[in-house]
Amino acid sequence: MIGCDCEVCRSNDPRDQRLRCAAVARTQGATVLIDAPPDLRAQALRAGLRKIDAVLFTHAHTDHVMGFDDLRRFTDAEGNLPVYGDAHTLARLRQAFDYAFDPSCKYPGYLHAIPHIIAGPVTVGxxxxxxxxxxxxxxxxxxxxxxxxxxxxxxxxxxxxxxxxxxxxxxxxxxxxxxxxxxxxxxxxxxxxxxxxxxxxxxxxxxxxxxxxxxxxxxxxxxxxxxxxxxxxxxxxxxxx
Ligand SMILES: [Zn+2]
Ligand SMILES: [Zn+2]
Ligand SMILES: [Zn+2]
The missing domain is CATH 3.60.15.10 (Ribonuclease Z/Hydroxyacylglutathione hydrolase-like)
Known part of the structure; x- marks a missing residue:
């Protein structure tokens, strides 16, 4: 917590040094990220994450979506990345990261999100x-x-x-x-x-x-x-x- 001097915030135990929530599900043939928190870049570097096939969002709160732009490192050769969320979450992502949903913004190194509204089970590999x-x-x-x-x-x-x-x-x-x-x-x-x-x-x-x-x-x-x-x-x- 910024500005907090409690014993947890000052702890040297790495298990007390908590970044925002996200998860990766990985199996032979599929790696899926759940949420893109503001500290996604630091987390992906620390975890050695090199490849993801899709991103699923739980919801649109800031602590789960504001690392969205760092997903640019995980696109395919055409710059595409499948992104799944409910309609509200996808609408909020479009608002905040309009360029990623604009087909005319396909520059090298840009993220081009392919949105999918979650309407039932999502299968990736x-x-x-x-x-x-x-x-x-x-x-x-x-x-x-x-x-x-x-x-x-x-x-x-x-x-x-x-x-x-x-x-x-x-x-x-x-x-x-x-x-x-x-x-x-x-x-x-x-x-x-x-x-x-x-x-x-x-x-x-x-x-x-x-x-x-x-x-x-x-x-x-x-x-x-x-x-x-x-x-x-x-x-x-x-x-x-
Ligand atoms: Zn604290
Ligand atoms: Zn929340
Ligand atoms: Zn949260």
Whole structure:
């Protein structure tokens, strides 16, 4: 947090040095980025990310879209990159990055986004991303249940204030759940840690990771107090599922 001197913001533990939320799903033949946060460039350099086949957006909040221009390094030879989001998200991207959606702006090195409105599961190579709409305060975001070769593998819901019954039915017994766990106190548009732990237990997820964490707690001190099947995610975490 800019200007904050709390023990988390001053911590030397790399797990406490939290950039914005994003994820990459990778398998043989497909690499898909979920969200393009303002620190995408630093994150992609750190992760050694060289190639992506498509980008999926959960929603249009600034902390998930403002790295959009850095996607120019991931286009194909013609400068194209498929971009998926709901209609509102794509409209906001068009507003902020008009040149990327303008066919007359095809200069070398520019990003040319090929927009796709998410109207059902999105398939990229062997990966399928099933949208899971969840409330995020007054907003709705798309979480994604990721399937590989027809098997549900991992659910990613970084921004949600609730997981209503229809979403819980879709997510029941998911092997790995990555879910919003912003802070200790309730928040109008995010799950608190205890709310996220309740969701994880109800779903029967084999393993859960909390993400979108603010600066309420030190990783090393908080994680051992969580139920055994709930962990804290951290920047750079790799999960093999
Ligand atoms: Zn702080
Ligand atoms: Zn958000
Ligand atoms: Zn967010």
């Amino acid at each position: 062997p990966l399928t991303f099933q949208p899971v709409p969840v409330p995020h305060g007054r907003f709705t975001t798309n979480g994604f249940l990721i399937h590989e070769a027809g098997c549900p593998k991992l659910a990613y819901l970084p921004d949600c204030s609730d997981v209503p019954p229809p979403a819980r039915e879709v997510l029941r017994k998911v092997p790995v759940l990555v879910i919003d766990g912003l802070r200790e106190r309730p928040h109008p548009s995010h799950l608190s840690v205890s709310q996220a732990v309740e969701v994880a237990a109800d779903l029967g997820a084999e393993q859960t990771y909390l993400t979108h964490i603010a600066h309420d707690f030190l990783h090393a001190r908080r994680e051992p107090t969580l139920p055994p099947r709930v962990r804290l995610a951290y920047d750079g975490l790799c999960l093999t599922v």
